[in-house]
Amino acid sequence: MRFTIKQTSCSGERIGLLSGFIKSPNTTIETPTAALLTQGGSVAHLTADVLSKVFSNPQLLWMPLSSMAHLETGAKAQGQGVAKFVALPEHVVCSTFHNMNEETPQGHFESEKVPLWTRNGKKMITADRYMDMMEVFKPDIFLAIADGHTSLDEGHKRIVKSVSRTCNMLDVCVKRYKESKQLQNSSLIGVVVGAGLPSKCAECIQQIKKYKNTLSGVALQGITDGTKESYKEPIEKIENIFKRVGDAVPKDLVRIAEGCWNPAIIVAAIEHGWDVFGGSYPLELTNAGHALVLNYDVNRYSGEACVLDLNDTSYRDDFTPVLPGCKCLTCRKHTRAYIQHLLNTKEMLASVLLSIHNLHHYDQLFYHARQHIASNTFSVFKSHITKQYDVAKTPYMNGKHDSEMTDIEHLKKKVKISNEEIINGHNIMNGIA
Amino acid sequence: MRSGALSFNIKKECNVTKARSGVMKLPHYEVKTPVFMPVGTQGTMKGLLPDQLEELDCEIILGNTYHLGNRPGTDILEKVGGLHKFMGWNRALLTDSGGFQMVSLLKLAEITEEGVKFKSPYDNSEIMLTPEKSIEIQNCIGADIIMQLDDVVQTTFQDYNRIKEATERTSRWLDRCISAHQRPTEQSIFPIVQGLLNKELREQSAGEHMKKDVNGFAIGGLSGGEAKDDFWPMVSLSTGILDKNRPRYLMGVGLAIDLVVCVALGVDMFDCVFPTRTARFGCALVNTGQLNLKQKQYETDLNPIDKDCTCQTCKNYTRAYLHCIVTVESVACHLISVHNIAFQV
Numbered sequence: 001m002r003f004t005i006k007q008t009s010c011s012g013e014r015i016g017l018l019s020g021f022i023k024s025p026n027t028t029i030e031t032p033t034a035a036l037l038t039q040g041g042s043v044a045h046l047t048a049d050v051l052s053k054v055f056s057n058p059q060l061l062w063m064p065l066s067s068m069a070h071l072e073t074g075a076k077a078q079g080q081g082v083a084k085f086v087a088l089p090e091h092v093v094c095s096t097f098h099n100m101n102e103e104t105p106q107g108h109f110e111s112e113k114v115p116l117w118t119r120n121g122k123k124m125i126t127a128d129r130y131m132d133m134m135e136v137f138k139p140d141i142f143l144a145i146a147d148g149h150t151s152l153d154e155g156h157k158r159i160v161k162s163v164s165r166t167c168n169m170l171d172v173c174v175k176r177y178k179e180s181k182q183l184q185n186s187s188l189i190g191v192v193v194g195a196g197l198p199s200k201c202a203e204c205i206q207q208i209k210k211y212k213n214t215l216s217g218v219a220l221q222g223i224t225d226g227t228k229e230s231y232k233e234p235i236e237k238i239e240n241i242f243k244r245v246g247d248a249v250p251k252d253l254v255r256i257a258e259g260c261w262n263p264a265i266i267v268a269a270i271e272h273g274w275d276v277f278g279g280s281y282p283l284e285l286t287n288a289g290h291a292l293v294l295n296y297d298v299n300r301y302s303g304e305a306c307v308l309d310l311n312d313t314s315y316r317d318d319f320t321p322v323l324p325g326c327k328c329l330t331c332r333k334h335t336r337a338y339i340q341h342l343l344n345t346k347e348m349l350a351s352v353l354l355s356i357h358n359l360h361h362y363d364q365l366f367y368h369a370r371q372h373i374a375s376n377t378f379s380v381f382k383s384h385i386t387k388q389y390d391v392a393k394t395p396y397m398n399g400k401h402d403s404e405m406t407d408i409e410h411l412k413k414k415v416k417i418s419n420e421e422i423i424n425g426h427n428i429m430n431g432i433a
Numbered sequence: 434m435r436s437g438a439l440s441f442n443i444k445k446e447c448n449v450t451k452a453r454s455g456v457m458k459l460p461h462y463e464v465k466t467p468v469f470m471p472v473g474t475q476g477t478m479k480g481l482l483p484d485q486l487e488e489l490d491c492e493i494i495l496g497n498t499y500h501l502g503n504r505p506g507t508d509i510l511e512k513v514g515g516l517h518k519f520m521g522w523n524r525a526l527l528t529d530s531g532g533f534q535m536v537s538l539l540k541l542a543e544i545t546e547e548g549v550k551f552k553s554p555y556d557n558s559e560i561m562l563t564p565e566k567s568i569e570i571q572n573c574i575g576a577d578i579i580m581q582l583d584d585v586v587q588t589t590f591q592d593y594n595r596i597k598e599a600t601e602r603t604s605r606w607l608d609r610c611i612s613a614h615q616r617p618t619e620q621s622i623f624p625i626v627q628g629l630l631n632k633e634l635r636e637q638s639a640g641e642h643m644k645k646d647v648n649g650f651a652i653g654g655l656s657g658g659e660a661k662d663d664f665w666p667m668v669s670l671s672t673g674i675l676d677k678n679r680p681r682y683l684m685g686v687g688l689a690i691d692l693v694v695c696v697a698l699g700v701d702m703f704d705c706v707f708p709t710r711t712a713r714f715g716c717a718l719v720n721t722g723q724l725n726l727k728q729k730q731y732e733t734d735l736n737p738i739d740k741d742c743t744c745q746t747c748k749n750y751t752r753a754y755l756h757c758i759v760t761v762e763s764v765a766c767h768l769i770s771v772h773n774i775a776f777q778v
């Protein structure tokens with residue numbers, strides 16, 4: 001993979017291009033961009049067929065190992081990498097260790113091992129074991145294993161440990177990577193952790209600089225441990241970290257920001273030269289029954305909300321699209337009232353329709369950001385976006401919704417069969433038995 | 434009551450069996466028969482987009498009156514102009530009467546001459562579903578084909594007097610449904626042949642329905658429980674009496690083996706929740722029965738569900754990958770539903 005910077009402005013925001021993917025030489029991805037979050041290898045709620053109705057061109061997929069570790073046996077048997085195995089061969093895969101939006105239990109560390117929390121429980125992973133898995137999954141891009149699931153309020157001792165563990169594991173990853181035949185076509189990304197402790201964070205950056213010629217980029221962790229509280233930090237504090245780390249890392253490396261940041265934080269990070277964002281935010285909205293309706297027209301804004309809660313019964317008889325004028329499949333064919341009904345009856349199509357709209361509209365955020373960078377008007381766009389988050393006071397200030405429901409509970413809810421269905425199917429099941 | 438809301442043209446007839454193929458022209462779509470109708474209970478088909486259903490060649494789908502009458506409710510459906518518009522489905526729809534749901538859902542339902550009385554599971558209030566009320570809701574939903582309210586008795590029920598009462602009451606309720614029907618030029622009402630496994634009662638029921646000027650017929654009370662030896666002759670008996678120039682719909686039957694046999698017995702329409710319901714548990718339908726993709730044997734099986742199937746799932750996905758995500762990711766349920774509907778249609 002090659003990262004080329006096409007344009008940089010004086011304040012720091014930049015337009016870049018990811019290209020040179022060996023398996024698909026014609027694929028290019030413009031940055032700033034967001035990756036699509038996958039669960040179990042699939043873009044959440046969307047089959048390959050439906051995904052192709054949302055995006056006609058190849059996309060960057062975000063694949064946390066925590067949700068795809070159980071694909072290893074099958075992917076190994078197939079031997080052609082995870083993108084092919086999950087039936088999304090034309091897309092570009094960026095693999096990471098955790099989903100930064102998931103809370104994980106505290107502790108459970110052993111020396112040189114990081115706990116991976118999967119749906120089958122905890123697995124202690126060494127850098128070597130991690131690299132074995134990467135050799136099976138053959139992602140186009142992958143983050144080095146890191147101990148970065150820590151919040152800014154994390155204790156001093158814990159951060160020191162997380163930095164030293166991450167640095168040691170990077171040594172192993174780089175060594176294995178250089179020797180690996182299977183990972184020749186993959187790009188390795190160094191991970192910055194310990195963001196809350198500038199001196200330690202700088203150590204981590206020094207270690208990455210050591211491997212400047214081997215690494216294709218840097219990723220930033222250590223701002224959040226996935227908890228709601230860690231997402232409640234003031235925007236200025238988080239913006240400062242993006243600035244500090246952005247300024248310290250080599251300019252020609254692609255910069256990847258993990259975490260479920262709302263668009264106000266994203267435009268701030270873009271301004272400090274961050275290029276790629278993990279795709280948790282639109283999925284969080286979708287799972288809460290919310291629709292992103294952020295206004296991107298800098299000349300027209302009258303204070304309307306940038307997120308709609310479609311669970312609200314006031315949409316029962318609202319037969320307008322989620323966002324009038326939106327070109328997505330959901331808005332072209334369906335109404336707020338229908339989605340409200342699907343949410344109310346806990347039908348899976350609600351998540352499908354909301355995903356289609358939220359992914360499309362979130363992608364538009366990055367499209368407009370690139371347009372504004374190209375025409376040197378990014379600061380106008382940035383304040384236009386920030387203003388909407390200030391004014392609207394949405395429940396989504398930092399992406400996390402207030403519901404106490406964990407992802408596991410979401411899953412349980414998803415597979416639970418409704419009573420109606422059991423009884424509807426009752427007679428038929430008798431027929432079989 | 435026979436109207437332009439449905440015209441049925443038989444294109445081909447088998448010279449050995451009673452099987453036939455034809456085209457049923459409905460206000461929203463021309464449906465090729467024999468046809469299998471997937472069930473979309475709440476105005477949606479298990480996570481599939483209307484576009485996907487069209488790509489799967491679904492020409493008509495079934496909605497449940499009882500559920501839709503509660504949510505979104507008739508006020509909303511009336512405002513938007515019917516279920517077609519509400520769910521963005523441009524092809525044909527059929528609704529049931531709501532009676533079956535009530536009797537099977539609600540143990541405490543009480544059936545009187547007036548209608549079915551039950552407690553709402555939503556707010557515990559007492560509700561009476563009369564033939565008139567059922568038609569009023571179905572008129573509001575606006576499906577191409579609607580069902581009369583019938584007096585439903587459990588299929589395995591034995592008491593002759595109760596079966597006789599239900600059969601005769603169904604005929605009386607049919608008259609009430611027909612006179613309550615407000616949109617006969619846009620929606621066709623089907624009577625339901627009852628009588629369970631009793632030959633005389635079934636003959637009587639079918640015979641009485643034949644006297645009505647309706648566009649088609651449904652055969653009810655045979656959806657499960659009974660042995661094939663008892664069930665198939667009842668279908669044959671019913672199709673033998675019913676007008677061959679009008680479509681016949683066998684309610685709640687949709688297993689592959691039953692489909693084949695009942696087509697030969699002259700049935701044109703089927704419905705069944707089984708293909709989409711079983712998808713949730715990771716079961717994919719194939720000619721030899723079904724694959725439970727959760728089983729470990731599929732862990733490294735790189736074949737599609739069915740190598741001869743042309744559905745999007747079989748074109749793209751391996752059993753090994755589906756094995757990893759079934760019953761966990763909603764995507765798996767969508768993928769298997771796509772295949773199972775393709776298999777049935």
Ligand SMILES: [Zn+2]
Pocket residue numbers: 322323326327328329330331332356357360361
């Ligand atoms: Zn939209």
Ligand SMILES: [Zn+2]
Pocket residue numbers: 738739742743744745746747748771772773775
């Ligand atoms: Zn298939």
